[in-house]
Amino acid sequence: MSATRWSIHDMGDKGDGLARDTSGNRAFIPFTLPGETVNAAVSNGRGEPIAILEKSDERVAPPCPHFTDCGGCALQHWQKPAYESWKRQKLIDVLAARGIEAEVGPLVPSAEHARRRVTLSARRTEAGLLLGYHAALSNRIVPIESCVIADRAIVDALPHLRQLVLLLAQDSKPFSLVVTASRTGLDIAISGLPALSGARRQAAADFTLKARFARLSVDGEILIEPQKPIVAFGAVEVTPPPGGFLQATTEAEETMATVVTEHLRGAKNVADLFAGCGTFALRLARFATVHAVEGDAPSLAALDRGFRFGDKLKRVTTEKRDLFERPLTWKELKAFDGVVFDPPRAGAEAQCRQLAKSDVPKVAAVSCNPTTLARDLAILIEGGYRLKSVMPVDQFLWSPHLEAVALLEKPGRPRRRSLR
Structure with missing residues (x-):
């Protein structure tokens, strides 16, 4: 695979440079920028940059020594204003492709060391322990000594996490650790290990105490919990389940929650769909039943416990339900004058079809996937909703992923006049 000369003319959706050679061939070349000329080895439409022949003025030195090897970040080499403009434009373009004209606000930025929750991969090898992130498009684990996106408490704990992994790893099979920086210490949820002997369990528990971790769990079972890991949703403290979903950064969560609660303020009965541990529900319960x-x-x-121990909250009820298979129907939605939904990346198509038939006056849509968000918004708009605004949130710094909050309203339908 010989190197050839390529010109980078745009940035692709995944953060790779879109390239052409002199013959008109096209390729994706990572770690390049629009306006650059590079030598790259290309195979099957994907390249590996070898040398930058003409460098963009927007290129900056990446802050992380693992950049280009670790697959966690794709865009550390791009100047901040250009990077943020590209990320916001991605959302505008996806909406436009669905025929949606919207007021898209400025990108809400993310700071370094803001990620409170990361997923690490681990594996014991003959050469030693590997603990880190996967390389891009690969199962290869890149061992890390630092991480500029992770909370400093997680970074500082990397030596202790390596020791813990050595106590637990029994063979060369890889496993994962979800590490969350809570208010009371690190919450570590490990998955993919074979059954642990009593001696390994005890050794891991003893080390957890020594390292002052808040909790250690393996495949959902809590091995030891010296401190309940605590996160706060507004003024309400919650202990998430092991490995439970949380927004990636506290700052992004608070920004999105403020926008959602302000939009739904005045509603008396709110449905929080795909509610998780209560990110929005427990904040909305300050002024509405949820x-x-x-x-x-x-x-x-976890959400219910947070509610029961919370202070000055209105009633919060919970329902376990698969909203992909059994969304709330438009008839059930008659009970609510506000709805917020925050689904996984697949979006909430089935639920939005029911919402579109409903008369719920205010809806807030939160999404980590602009493509499925645009699809869901198109359904709601066709059903009579008016899209007020969309806020892009850079919760996943230096990655192509983007969070967004969309606010919608449905004008009240005129009542029929009675005949007398």
Whole structure:
């Protein structure tokens, strides 16, 4: 595979440079920028940059020594204003492709060391322990010594995490650790290990105490919990289940929650769909009764405990329900004058079809996938909703992923006049 000369003319959706050679062939070349000329080895439409012949003025030195090897970040080499403009434009373009004209606000930025939750991969090898992130498009684990996106508490704990992994790893099979920086310490949820002997369990528990981790769990079972890991949703403290979903950064969560609660303020009965542990429900309960619907029972239990120990909250009810298979119907939605939904990347198509038939006056849509968000918004708009605004949130710094919050209203339908 010999190197050839390529010109980068745009940035692709995944953060790779879109390239052409002198013959008109096209390729994706990572770690390049629009306006650059590079030598790259290309195979099957994907290249590996070898040398930058003409460098963009927007290129900057990446802050992480693992950049280009670790697959966690794709765009550390791009100047901040250009990077943020590209990310916001991605959302505008996806909406436009669905025929949606919207007021897209400025990108809400993310800071370094803001990620409170990361997923690490681990594996014991003959050469030693690997603990880190996967390389891009690969199962290869890149061992890391630092991470500029992760909370400093996680970075500082990397030596202890390596020691813990050595205590637990029994063979060369890889496994994963979801590490969350909570208010009371690190919450570590490990998955993919074979059954642990009593001696390994005890050794891991003893080390957890020594390292002052808040909790250690393996495949959903809590091995030891010296401190309940605590996160706060507004003024309400919650202990998430092991490995439970949380927004990636506290700052992004608070920004999105403020926008959602302000939009729904004045509603008396709100449905929080795909509610998780209560990110929005427990904040909305300051002024509205809330019905929280979620498919994961441990998350709902955590939400319910937060409500019961919370102060000055209105009533919060919970319902375990698969909203992909059994969305709330338009008839059930008659009970609510506000709805927020925050689904996984697949979006909420089935639920939006029911919402579109409903008369719920205010809806807030939260999404980590602009493509499925645009599809869902198109359904709601066709059903009579008016899209007020969309806010892009750079919760996943230096990656192609983007969070967004869309606010919608449905004008009230005129009442029929009675005949007398």
